[in-house]
Amino acid sequence: xxxxxxxxxxLVDLARRVHGPGAxxxxxxWVLDAVRASADMPWAAFISSGDDPADAGxxxxxxxxxxxxxxxxxxxxxxxxxAVERPAADDRPxxxxxxxxxxLAAHLGVAYDNEAxxxxxxxxxxxxxxxxxxxxxxVRPPVPTVADTELGVHYLAADPATPTGGDLYxxxxxxxxxxxxxxxxxxxxxxxATKDALTVTHAVRMLVFEGTPxxxxxxxxDKVIGEHHPDLIATLVVxxxxxxxxxxxxxxxxxxxxxxxxxxxxxxxxxxPGIPLGFPGAGSDxxxxxxxxxxxxxxxYTDGLIEASKDIERGLEALCEAGHEVAAYPAxxxxxxxxxxxxxGAQRRDDTVxxxxxxxxxxAPGAEQPLLRPFQHKFxxxxxxxxxxxxxxxxxxxxxxxxxxxxxxxxLVAGELCAMSVRVEGSAIVxxxxxxxxxVVLTITDEGGALPSSAAEYPSxxxxxxxxxxxxAFLVRTFCDDVEVHAGDGHTEVRCVKRAVMAxxxxx
Numbered sequence: 001x002x003x004x005x006x007x008x009x010x011l012v013d014l015a016r017r018v019h020g021p022g023a024x025x026x027x028x029x030w031v032l033d034a035v036r037a038s039a040d041m042p043w044a045a046f047i048s049s050g051d052d053p054a055d056a057g058x059x060x061x062x063x064x065x066x067x068x069x070x071x072x073x074x075x076x077x078x079x080x081x082x083a084v085e086r087p088a089a090d091d092r093p094x095x096x097x098x099x100x101x102x103x104l105a106a107h108l109g110v111a112y113d114n115e116a117x118x119x120x121x122x123x124x125x126x127x128x129x130x131x132x133x134x135x136x137x138x139v140r141p142p143v144p145t146v147a148d149t150e151l152g153v154h155y156l157a158a159d160p161a162t163p164t165g166g167d168l169y170x171x172x173x174x175x176x177x178x179x180x181x182x183x184x185x186x187x188x189x190x191x192x193a194t195k196d197a198l199t200v201t202h203a204v205r206m207l208v209f210e211g212t213p214x215x216x217x218x219x220x221x222d223k224v225i226g227e228h229h230p231d232l233i234a235t236l237v238v239x240x241x242x243x244x245x246x247x248x249x250x251x252x253x254x255x256x257x258x259x260x261x262x263x264x265x266x267x268x269x270x271x272x273p274g275i276p277l278g279f280p281g282a283g284s285d286x287x288x289x290x291x292x293x294x295x296x297x298x299x300x301y302t303d304g305l306i307e308a309s310k311d312i313e314r315g316l317e318a319l320c321e322a323g324h325e326v327a328a329y330p331a332x333x334x335x336x337x338x339x340x341x342x343x344x345g346a347q348r349r350d351d352t353v354x355x356x357x358x359x360x361x362x363x364a365p366g367a368e369q370p371l372l373r374p375f376q377h378k379f380x381x382x383x384x385x386x387x388x389x390x391x392x393x394x395x396x397x398x399x400x401x402x403x404x405x406x407x408x409x410x411x412l413v414a415g416e417l418c419a420m421s422v423r424v425e426g427s428a429i430v431x432x433x434x435x436x437x438x439x440v441v442l443t444i445t446d447e448g449g450a451l452p453s454s455a456a457e458y459p460s461x462x463x464x465x466x467x468x469x470x471x472x473a474f475l476v477r478t479f480c481d482d483v484e485v486h487a488g489d490g491h492t493e494v495r496c497v498k499r500a501v502m503a504x505x506x507x508x
Contacts, residue, residue: 152331166193304352
């Protein structure tokens, strides 16, 4: 390689452009430009292994006198060759600057090796992510469908690189229509702790299905598990919920107190005393019973939610404050908000689970004002038309006998749908709303192709913070119970259902 001032600058640029980040194609292009600019070679091309020389980008390669320099990896694998033209009148056996070509080709071989290693590592990382995802899906039960009930959960691992641990939850619909709930926190980390947590949740579930009284479940589970896992230590809280009456019964085993958030936003802790599994005298100190009113919410969680600041008392106070602030959130969003607020600015030391149970029943009958007939507003897709459409819908909703929080949710959904629909200006848009039983149904019809045309495009997971699109569709899914999409005949109709928000009444 050259060692002049220009050569040294070339080496610096080489380190940045060939050994730095970037696509391998760009690195090949830079090397070829460097050959043409720095050596007495008017023509240069790269031919990758297996390529036809005719595809190298210049047919002169087939006829002109050329030299080829292999681009080799550390193990001798040849990724291709750098081909350079020798001027026709040049009788020298080698063109000037061939040493530069050889050096650049060697560096290019290192770049190819690095890309191969990165590709293998990415495949291994993806394989690991897939395995972890499958493990998470296997150990975390799907959300059961329960009448008059809203359920949500959020899990955050202490170490994002190993998103498994001893914090686990369970919810099951029992044969009599009740809901079994459990949150478990096993001492330990990683997959071994996940295995122990599964042992606890399965043992508790088995005892519940066998009809064990709730107050005896923790003690019985300790006895069953202790025979085979004498070193296992775990705290837990177990619940049984009757969705027809709203009665929730809770029994604890050394676990943090569940959080109750009323429909007015008042937040209190529910004391469920007991001794953890693995300790002498493990069991529950009685059963706590409460009746959930309309929109009352109970949160079961693990200690990662209150220990981030190392001050348990302050952690419990902060949890109550956060519960009050996010009381109107949908169950899933509420669980996520509690976890994120608890860990904001704190060092994550433990896994965290928040499980949310909310009673979702319609308002009591006897509303003073009658229901209005269905709302419909047609407009042309332009940004100035959106606030007008929202104002008209808001006026219709304000005359419906519903909670203010439900009205705000529907306005948010309508605003996002309208904003998405006007991305293609000039098309015809129809915004509608109607009462169906205890639900309000929003519809929007778009003839311009701006709205996502399948239900799968309204995700339940938030998009990446740097993503340019997807936030609106995510909010629509989050604040509605159902999202249906019907596409065809040149238009897209999105139908969004918000249940348990209306009291019975007669149309106006």
